[in-house]
Amino acid sequence: MPMIQKAIEPDVAGESRLEDLVGYHLRRASVADMNDFVRCFRAEGLRPIPFSVLCAIDEQPGTTSAEICRILGLQRANIVSILAEFDERGLIERHSDPNDQRIQRLSLSAEAKSLLPGWRARVVEREEKLFHTLTAGERRTLCELLARVWKGAE
Amino acid sequence: MPMIQKAIEPDVAGESRLEDLVGYHLRRASVADMNDFVRCFRAEGLRPIPFSVLCAIDEQPGTTSAEICRILGLQRANIVSILAEFDERGLIERHSDPNDQRIQRLSLSAEAKSLLPGWRARVVEREEKLFHTLTAGERRTLCELLARVWKGAE
DNA sequence: TATTGTTATACTCTATAACTATA
């Protein structure tokens, strides 16, 4: 009985190429996205992480800094300067909570409320350009797979 | 003729949530992967980017620093300290090219050649754990979509 | 002129430890 040999050996033991590692492609795609974001919002001085903080405050008005950190996966220490800058620029308001003197309730200022929808629309438009090699369905698939990755890693 | 109303309005104009942005999930997943890598290889002092440099040298023996930067999407300036550290640790060798005095041909040392397969296997094993919420097919799909994203963004 | 390797520099993101004030 003759041995049947596989025509193609896609992954020899101990021979994984960089191209086969998910982490490699994650980094490349994430860097591409970050750079694109910065390029697009250079004039506004808006960066990816601060933008996500702004969105989180908008989506959870009256939330706290610690809660946003839990939602976005940031360290409490690292959101301080972001919020301080937004405060200086008049984009957020902080109100102390009468029932708990430790916390500050965060909300967008009127100016931020008027600016954010336009910024969001530009972010969506930007993503459509950056991900032009993917169909709308593939973009949703990508989102869903990525979400399962990081939510499963928490 | 009565108006037919949609039961669900998934994305009102100007109302994109953070959860719908690909970039957000890209960052979360990439950070999760990077942190996991660091945790896994803390003892070896091996970080994700240097690891990818090591792999690139292994996969393209005799290549140059500039060429690796083009392959991995790094700045020429940022690979200098990585190669210097590998040199100090005896993991790479640099040979000047007789035909072009500007360039250095890079290759792995014997020690690196003996260590790398084990490291690679652990990286693969690590990814299998990190991406346990994804089937093997979904992991391949993810890789393929991510590759199209960053290759289309260059 | 263009490329290689390099130095210098700066910025963003992330992580950890520790403090204070409140609960």
Place this chain on the structure above:
DNA sequence: TATAGTTATAGAGTATAACAATA
């Protein structure tokens, strides 16, 4: 004890500009 906001600090990754040597 535990939590919220904060300060200080460090490290990794990335980006830009410029230089000398070589092509």
